[in-house]
């Protein structure tokens with residue numbers, strides 16, 4: 001029997017991190033944003049809903065899946081103050097799974113209802129790249145979700161990122177901002193090089209009429225920290241990249257959601 005959707009109450013802000021395509025750093029941004037919010041003292045839950053490329057368990061260094069409590073609810077594992085549930089906990093890493101819409105819908109529903117989440121301040125969701133079934137399901141379960149779009153700086157990339165924004169609009173979720181990732185690389189000479197071009201994040205933000213929440217530099221330590229489960233905001237909190245993530249978290253936390261939640265919109 002499905003339980004109540006704990007995120008249907010007003011307290012939890014749901015932030016869905018989306019991108020037009022994979023490889024732009026969506027999971028890195030999601031992970032570091034979640035940890036940065038937790039370091040601000042927030043109670044943070046995260047769902048890795050990227051069914052085609054779960055990466056949050058590795059990035060957070062979480063090795064074990066959830067346990068069950070006496071009510072048969074899942075207790076999510078936690079790292080750096082972030083409680084995480086991932087599709088990756090239920091699928092062997094080397095196994096290909098063909099997710100069909102209804103199956104995904106059911107799995108996501110269970111992630112929301114069959115888990116002892118409590119009442120977190122934030123639920124951060126690593127969305128699959130692009131558009132599709134997961135976005136649709138999420139918008140039904142979480143009609144108050146706010147969407148952050150991650151893009152790279154090259155002007156061509158924002159056309160792709162814009163599709164994710166168009167999807168959000170279609171399912172009536174609010175896009176609250178853009179994060180540009182891999183914006184520059186600072187060499188040992190102190191000079192910053194814009195390897196992937198410049199301006200794409202700002203252009204997209206302007207087009208969507210939302211703020212550019214941050215530009216994250218390309219730093220080898222960020223990749224390394226993602227690979228070994230030490231997110232840069234904890235591994236090297238004084239670094240330029242970590243400070244960028246903290247600033248994104250601060251800005252998101254400062255936004256007062258404009259959408260007034262109406263109980264008649266409750267799906268579950």
Ligand SMILES: Nc1ncnc2c1ncn2[C@@H]1O[C@H](COP(=O)(O)OP(=O)(O)O)[C@@H](O)[C@H]1O
Pocket residue numbers: 019021022023024025026027028029053055181182216217218219220221222223224226227
């Ligand atoms: N700013 C960055 N600096 C260095 N490496 C990065 C940065 N952002 C992402 N990466 C690396 O790029 C790869 C793809 O990032 P990931 O967050 O998994 O992207 P996505 O979730 O969009 O597919 C990962 O190996 C990640 O560690």
Ligand SMILES: [Mg+2]
Pocket residue numbers: 026027028050053054055
């Ligand atoms: Mg990813």
